[in-house]
Amino acid sequence: MSACGCTGNNLRPVDEAIEELLGRIPALPPVERVALGDALGRVLAEPLRAPFAVPAWDNSAMDGYALRAADLPAGGGSLPLAGRIPAGDGAQQVLAAGHAVRIFTGAPLPPGADSVVAQEQCRVEEGRVWLPAVSGGEHVRRCGEELAAGAPVLAAGQRLRAQELGLLASFGVARVAVYRRLRVGLLSSGNELREPGEPLQPGQIYNANRYSLAALLTGLGLEVHDYEIMADELAASRDALSLAASEWDLLITSGGVSVGEEDHLKQAIRELGQLHLWRLAIQPGKPLAFGEVGGKPWLGLPGNPAAALITALVVARPFLLRAQGCREVMAQPLRLPAGFAWPRANPRRQYLRARLEQHGGQQRVCLHPQQGSAMLASACWADGLAVVEVGQTLAPGEAVDYLPFSALLG
Structure with a gap:
């Protein structure tokens, strides 16, 4: 058991808190090999080098006619046709001097050819093709132009998106080494919470956090186990946390961490393990x-739904991604003109629900009028978060950091 140095009125700066979390990453999950079709969103555990050059041979970048540029007069001219090469053919036969060959996109250039002319620039008449003047190498994808054999392609720690899956498939990779999904136990705290579909009694509310946080965590690639609601009692909190810790890699709770007499989670954590930090200079x-x-x-x-969502996106997300083996975990803000005034400096960094709107032909960051920590409707209206630093004021048109949800929700 231990107590953290988190008492008193001192609030930890957000960046300092994130740095501490990243400094306490547990051992990475074990590596497993999964089918390529099941690897979307997973984190690559081994680097990949190109097993062969891409393209693997010189090939045509479009439908047209392949030739030796030197065989064509300076002003263009007519050459006899020597056959056709569709994509998938081997093109083993050397192109005879002074001839052209019909070729299709992706088809290998025949030995001897060095250029391709697009079909819409050519005319075919009685076994011959008229071609305009051409420079050597036009419309040819050279062997190794994209990647040389053995070149680094993907680094370990990269989260696999659609484009990475396509690239792996282009190399013939059928199964890929990834880290096992991080398994998270998700718990909600609060006697007032009820599940959607249940009747509400006076003073009760529906458990929004269970659904928003489970969806967010799943989108980050985690395996989520959702526990029953914890009662606001020390013994119940202790028992639920102890059970979850015995079953899962990591625990996430919502509610029960404020300063009220019914907030028992911090004490339960102190009795079962360690409390490293509490209370950040963040709003909400x-x-x-x-x-x-x-x-x-x-x-x-x-426990407040908007506060839970925003802190999960800003503070928890980098930790959760790094704990799955990701290298790049910090979302990069855009620097854009503010479409609002912020006249009063605040001692906490503000993460304000906002979206981009056009004003006078310029894109500006505009705020929802309701920024309460319990209000999710404003998060649904928003496309991202405007970040106002500690002690900062803003006039309309001044630059402000903007974090799009598209950079945070995956």
């Missing part, structure tokens, strides 16, 4: 906490 989401239970990392997110 100040009560965020981080520690460990039975050697398993624990992230305690705020």
Whole structure:
């Protein structure tokens, strides 16, 4: 058991908290080989070098006619046709001097040819083709032009997107080494919480966090196990956390980490393990906490739905991606003109629900009028988050950092 130095009124800066989390990454999950079709969103565990050159041979970049450029007069001219080469043919026969051959996109250039002329620039008449003047090498994809054999292609720690899967397939890779999905136990805390579909009694609310956080975590490539709602009792919190830590790689809770008398999670963490940090200089989401239970990392997110979502995207996301083996984990903000005024400096960094709108022919970052930490409707309206730094004021038109949800939700 231990206590963290998180008491008092000092708030941890957001960047410092993220750095601490990244410094406490547990051992990476084991490596497994999965079918290429099942690898979307998984993290590559081994680097890949090109097993052969790409393209593997000189080939045509379009449908047309292949020839030796030197065989054509300076002003263009007519050459006899010596056959046709569709994609998939071997093109073993040397192109006879002074001839052209019909060729299709992707088909290998026959030995001797060095150029291709697009078919729409040519005329075919009685076994001959008229071609305009051509420079050597036109419309030819050279062997190794994209990648030389043995060149680095993908690095370990890269999250596989559609384009990486296509590239792996182009090399004939059928199974790929990836890290096993990080297995997360997700717990919600609060006696007031009920599930959608259940009737609400006075003072009760539906559990929005269970669904928004489970969807976010799944989108980040994690395997999520959702537990029953924890009662606001120390013993119940202790039992639920202890069980989850015995079954999963990492624990994430929502609620129960503020300063109220019914917020028992921090004490349960202290009794079961360690509390490393609590309370950040962030708005919304100040009560965020981080520690460990039975050697398993624990992230305690705020209970308010918008605060839980935003802290999960800003603070938890880099930790969760790095814990899965990802190298690049920090979303890069765009620097854009503000479409709003922020006249009062704040002692906490603000993450404001915002979207891009056109004003006077210029794209600006505009805020939703409701920024309460419980309000998810504004997050649905928004396309991202405007970031106002500690102590910063803004006038309309001044530059502000903007984090698109598209950079945060995957």
